[in-house]
Amino acid sequence: MTQKQIDAYLRLMDPQILEERTHQDKSGVYGIAQRLAGYQSNHIEGSSLTPEQTADLFLTGTREQDQTAVRVKDVEDLSGHFGMLNEALKTIRQPFTQDLIRQFHIVLKSGVWEDCINNRPAGEYKIRTNTVAGLAASPQEAVEAGMARLICECREILKPSLQDLAAFHARFETIHPFHDGNGRTGQIILFRQSLKHGMIPVTVRDSQKPAYYAGLKEYQKTGQVNGLPDVFRRAQDLFLVDSYGFAMPYNYSQDK
Secondary structure, eight states: OOHHHHHHHHHHHHHHHHHHHHTTOTTSHHHHHHHHHHHHHHHHTTOOOOHHHHHHHHHTSSOSSOOOOOOHHHHHHHHHHHHHHHHHHHTTTSOOOHHHHHHHHHHHHTTOHHHHHTTOOTTSOOSSOOEETTEEOOOGGGHHHHHHHHHHHHHHOSSOOHHHHHHHHHHHHHHOOSSSOHHHHHHHHHHHHHHHTTSOOOOOOGGGHHHHHHHHHHHHHHSOOSSHHHHHHHHHHHHHHHHGGGOOOOOGGGGO
């Protein structure tokens, strides 16, 4: 694929995916993004749903092609993820704030029964220390200040690079501000910010999980993000291949 073709793709991507979301057109790049991000992000977190089940749940709200037993939580998590990506696209022109991140988490987790009965309020920061990639995350008393610094420093970078997004993502996941759902929330932020700043959207694949976790551990141990940008570039390459043929403008006014 030539750079000219990639540049043309990037010019179309932002307005097209937002327009398709507005019209709930699931046949183009919006549908590709929802199915890919929903399946890959949840699978990294241990979901048992297949790509086909993910597609059915996105397109029809049912599992038309496969009636095998699945965990209720996997379906609830996937439904919340669809909603969270919608929210990220709907708010893409809004300032990037802690309240916005909390709202993403509310959309993701409000419908998860297990969280409701275990008193894990959606959108609220954790009340006990948790772990990420096998290492301790920030203690609960450091979350509010850590998130405030992270968001402030992020907003000072007017044109972030992929390296900047990797540094933000590593710091967010190291803080691990919520009791659960940090990985999926962090992935949606990554998708939103890469799209917002004119990049190919980043959706880390389940097949990249070892390299992805290695990149997070590298940051937690050394403060460096040498490995994560390579993981994200590969994720961009894969998203480009999957979505390139669907990046074409459509005039919705002709349907009226």
